[in-house]
Amino acid sequence: MPEGDRPVTMTDVARAAGVSQSTVSRVLSGADVAIAVTDATRERVLRLAREMGYRPHPFARALRGAPTMLIGAIVRDITDVFFARAIDALSLEARARGYSLVLGNARAQAGEALALAAVLEARQCDAILLLGDFHDEEQLVRDVRAAPVPVVALWHGRRARDSFATVAVDNGAGVEAAMAHLAALGHRRIAFAGGDPVGDVRERHAAWQRLAPDAPPGYTETGTNALEWGAEALRRLLALPEPPTAVLAGTDVVAIGILHGAHELGLRVPDAVSVVGFDDIALAAASVPALTTVRMPVAEMVTAALDLVLAGGTDEPPLPFVPELVVRASTARPASG
Amino acid sequence: MPEGDRPVTMTDVARAAGVSQSTVSRVLSGADVAIAVTDATRERVLRLAREMGYRPHPFARALRGAPTMLIGAIVRDITDVFFARAIDALSLEARARGYSLVLGNARAQAGEALALAAVLEARQCDAILLLGDFHDEEQLVRDVRAAPVPVVALWHGRRARDSFATVAVDNGAGVEAAMAHLAALGHRRIAFAGGDPVGDVRERHAAWQRLAPDAPPGYTETGTNALEWGAEALRRLLALPEPPTAVLAGTDVVAIGILHGAHELGLRVPDAVSVVGFDDIALAAASVPALTTVRMPVAEMVTAALDLVLAGGTDEPPLPFVPELVVRASTARPASG
DNA sequence: TTGTACGCGTTATCAT
């Protein structure tokens, strides 16, 4: 029995059981059961280990090359409800596979490289997942690329050549569905209000441009992915000489900000203006009015990313997932048909 | 130089520099600088370490008793925007002190104890923070108590005797401020709709009961902390023979659900009914209408909890923080005096 | 079937 408060080691158990430490290791690590050790010895060791409160020491195991069962998740902004949901799905899915999550919140500019170098790159994690678009964080991307573990990115926005696999969504298809819905309702003047023009939002904007090539000037608003910004963007759009009858928002967060802005202007949605979001966050179904949006298959994408990264990250990434339009109450025929 | 892809160790650097591994350790671990090693040697070692891409191996250090610089954060439900904000604040504050976060999402019932045993209890973390009320998760609390590292709980709701320190908010004071505000506006019939009756919400409910002892039956609604539930609760409250003129919600999430429910019923807030939330989540300022609520000092509480737990968790916990009422547009004089 | 011995990468304590 160890004196003091020191954790119980295999050697402690071995001494108590009157066997060698290796025997304890054989019994407890459970390799090739029933072949190597006498039943009597096994039971004695197991009993003592339990009684003495033995716990394997993960660092000693890791030093021997065992996987840490830790997955590093680097997320752009966890206060973004979309990413919060993704982290939730990720943690559940990871745990189902026996892994835990180390959270790297990238929201602080300074020291981001530090945190990664210290925790993730330093091979404490078996795999690294990037959540969000990090193309502007060059140092971070460099660090992660240099990591000796597989890396997979989610919602990173596709670019020419990335050094890691990407699980993405077909933003073009989502925008097409939204635009088709608005067109079917009779909308001809559809603006885009896009928050941060990075990653998925950038792709959504590009798709909108493709589908509305002759949109009047001023029909594109970009800024930050925040509720207040959505309200501001709406004010500017409605102040145009030829205001839009519908707004396609880059994210649900911006869309809900637009709903708020409309209310402040004394306008009713969808009577005065139709609004379509993107992502289908939980709040979208409970906003005033309930938001028509494009649903992101978060759980499926997280599962795919986990499959990919735990397989080494070198397999072919899955085809972009296809999002689905969810029609609710924030879209209707335009007032002036 | 190491063959293959093996990470660079001190021994590799030592070989390249023509010195012993101990010398490399002395130089790199930076203990007692300038005394022990020649400047020439130091510079050569430092240069080679940099060139060769040496990284300290955290597990080997941990095996020697070094702290892991990992903080385990166990959160009830990270999709709850309130906790997402807390995790954000926590990760920033932790990183400022050189720590990283291991996320334990407790939202899955089965296997929670397992995840803890594997990741936290097994002394991988230097400290453990509990975010939310875990009184109903007995196995988890038992596991955490048995952990050999300090534990501090946040928003855990105070109970008779907990085995770990708690950083809490004075929910009574918050409810008093909200009720005083409503009373000053002329409200006499104030109901409480409280989501999950655990932790802080439970305390808020108790405070409401104390301040409205003669509330008609049916004025208390409890359920889940979800948007839709808020809407349902409002429907039931307004169906009462003597419906309330104001509703105090247990959380902003419920409050925003109530706003949505009112809109669906064709009622305007605050004309038909006043609504007060609790927490001041980001959305509260951008809801329709903007929500009067009680602001939770999240950053301050997180800082205090980190101070406490990194000091060993045994100091006296700080006095409950006092939340502050934020008056916005969801409260007004009742229609019928 | 079981014990001995070694190494994983570090830090710390001795010598030299």
Next chain:
DNA sequence: ATGATAACGCGTACAA
């Protein structure tokens, strides 16, 4: 000023 050496807890060839 620096080098050899011994731990830390565990897994595993190898010997017995």
